[in-house]
Amino acid sequence: MPLAPELAVSRWFNAAAPITLASLRGRVVMLHAFQMLCPGCVSHGTPQAQRAQQLFRNTDLAVIGLHAVFEHHAAMTPVSLEAFIHEYRLTFPIGVDEASSGDPIPVTMRRYEMRGTPTCVLIGRDGTVRHHGFGQEDDMALGAIIGTLLAETP
Amino acid sequence: MPLAPELAVSRWFNAAAPITLASLRGRVVMLHAFQMLCPGCVSHGTPQAQRAQQLFRNTDLAVIGLHAVFEHHAAMTPVSLEAFIHEYRLTFPIGVDEASSGDPIPVTMRRYEMRGTPTCVLIGRDGTVRHHGFGQEDDMALGAIIGTLLAETP
Amino acid sequence: MPLAPELAVSRWFNAAAPITLASLRGRVVMLHAFQMLCPGCVSHGTPQAQRAQQLFRNTDLAVIGLHAVFEHHAAMTPVSLEAFIHEYRLTFPIGVDEASSGDPIPVTMRRYEMRGTPTCVLIGRDGTVRHHGFGQEDDMALGAIIGTLLAETP
Amino acid sequence: MPLAPELAVSRWFNAAAPITLASLRGRVVMLHAFQMLCPGCVSHGTPQAQRAQQLFRNTDLAVIGLHAVFEHHAAMTPVSLEAFIHEYRLTFPIGVDEASSGDPIPVTMRRYEMRGTPTCVLIGRDGTVRHHGFGQEDDMALGAIIGTLLAETP
Numbered sequence: 251m252p253l254a255p256e257l258a259v260s261r262w263f264n265a266a267a268p269i270t271l272a273s274l275r276g277r278v279v280m281l282h283a284f285q286m287l288c289p290g291c292v293s294h295g296t297p298q299a300q301r302a303q304q305l306f307r308n309t310d311l312a313v314i315g316l317h318a319v320f321e322h323h324a325a326m327t328p329v330s331l332e333a334f335i336h337e338y339r340l341t342f343p344i345g346v347d348e349a350s351s352g353d354p355i356p357v358t359m360r361r362y363e364m365r366g367t368p369t370c371v372l373i374g375r376d377g378t379v380r381h382h383g384f385g386q387e388d389d390m391a392l393g394a395i396i397g398t399l400l401a402e403t404p
Numbered sequence: 405m406p407l408a409p410e411l412a413v414s415r416w417f418n419a420a421a422p423i424t425l426a427s428l429r430g431r432v433v434m435l436h437a438f439q440m441l442c443p444g445c446v447s448h449g450t451p452q453a454q455r456a457q458q459l460f461r462n463t464d465l466a467v468i469g470l471h472a473v474f475e476h477h478a479a480m481t482p483v484s485l486e487a488f489i490h491e492y493r494l495t496f497p498i499g500v501d502e503a504s505s506g507d508p509i510p511v512t513m514r515r516y517e518m519r520g521t522p523t524c525v526l527i528g529r530d531g532t533v534r535h536h537g538f539g540q541e542d543d544m545a546l547g548a549i550i551g552t553l554l555a556e557t558p
Numbered sequence: 559m560p561l562a563p564e565l566a567v568s569r570w571f572n573a574a575a576p577i578t579l580a581s582l583r584g585r586v587v588m589l590h591a592f593q594m595l596c597p598g599c600v601s602h603g604t605p606q607a608q609r610a611q612q613l614f615r616n617t618d619l620a621v622i623g624l625h626a627v628f629e630h631h632a633a634m635t636p637v638s639l640e641a642f643i644h645e646y647r648l649t650f651p652i653g654v655d656e657a658s659s660g661d662p663i664p665v666t667m668r669r670y671e672m673r674g675t676p677t678c679v680l681i682g683r684d685g686t687v688r689h690h691g692f693g694q695e696d697d698m699a700l701g702a703i704i705g706t707l708l709a710e711t712p
Numbered sequence: 713m714p715l716a717p718e719l720a721v722s723r724w725f726n727a728a729a730p731i732t733l734a735s736l737r738g739r740v741v742m743l744h745a746f747q748m749l750c751p752g753c754v755s756h757g758t759p760q761a762q763r764a765q766q767l768f769r770n771t772d773l774a775v776i777g778l779h780a781v782f783e784h785h786a787a788m789t790p791v792s793l794e795a796f797i798h799e800y801r802l803t804f805p806i807g808v809d810e811a812s813s814g815d816p817i818p819v820t821m822r823r824y825e826m827r828g829t830p831t832c833v834l835i836g837r838d839g840t841v842r843h844h845g846f847g848q849e850d851d852m853a854l855g856a857i858i859g860t861l862l863a864e865t866p
Contacts, residue, residue: 287484287491292446305852325487330441333479337441390767393855401863459698544613547701555709595792595799600754633795638749641787645749
């Protein structure tokens, strides 16, 4: 399986320092790509990521948010995102996907060939992409994949 | 009962012309005050207002949204609101509550002495305030009040 | 509009004495017909009737349940219904629709020409049927009809 | 960890032949103990078991229902259970927990020292009890445990 492309992030929230996937090698990563004005993200995907962080807080899972804005760019700036994070009480690290000059699709979103938001990418301890899902993820199915990946020998 | 204070709106969405409560006299008005980054509005109050507009579309009920921003002002500008309205497919008229110089609370919100968002105000055919509720409104209770107000002789 | 047919009930629960529609003339009646093993009743209709009783407890609305068994008769006897009422903490009066000899459809269900369960019948203060709905009723729509009927002069 | 006690079942539904845990050794077992008139089972636990069977249908998970009646015995006989299974379209095997003479608690429930219904017991490929939960189980947490147990070498 292919190695997960590295993140390209212009600004981090809820993180003391920039985060790279390279530095998370050996752990399982849940990458939740969203937009703050995407209804399916706000009602389902983003609260699910928050619940995953809480549920697996004592495990090797790292939940990382990616604000992947590919539409309404002027409406979803970092100042708006910051208020969103505050109001929705999100506590997992969230990176702003780096804008691409001349392309509405930001850099990380393009690297992962995401089809839209929400997208959930699960990365194994070996750094390979093990799940890549667009749209609503079922809680039980998501839990099963995470449980399986955590069970692999680091 | 007191007459409902007039709206102070700096910009309308989903309306061909500015709307006044005076012009709606004789009809029942549901005024839904919200903020686009208020979780309780997005998950409950605003979809409820949209459902009310749909349910009572052939009656004398007018559903009016009021974007009453009293916090995170830079995060909830009209350009962001416009994207929000588009993404959430809101079709009822929405006015931006007029900013007040030197006061974070906008003008209409102050006139109604609203405690926060979401706030639901129901105005009878005679122009008086008949219900003023802060927080989550129960669908059945709301329907009952609207049904009662619509039953009054114009 | 036609007068609502009288109830035919073989046994009452949550009632000190048998209830007739005739004795409720002047009040609004919500008649909730259900079966204890009907999934749509258990998940939606019956809790809705319970909420309606609570919401309108200080009004002229009378909520009446009707256990209208038309299938699996041996599985839904009064002894099972009694446990169901206890476990689901139902507090509104519930009558067992009278069995009809040679007909799986019980008497009241036949009189009202109900198509199945849940069925919600709303009866005005004048005793006429004002709403007759099969399946899931929207809370707001139901509230609106009840509010309208309560607003009529007794 | 202790070996899971064997099931004591007086009658099976949705099964061609009686099922024993011994015969399932090497597979993961989800044992869902419920009562057909237990509101928390009907609204949450039992549909969750049905979803688990569907989600993991191509894996080594076996979902087994246990109708563990410890109250209202006359109200929840096999004839009522059969109609319940039909109406709720349950397709996983369901055993009636064997009645115990002189004890309202049936045999299997007693062996597992279950506190009530719903109870979810997860048994590993080695036949030991790995999870024993009373009440509402979170979908994501349940999925994670199942994923972990399935990942163990048979």
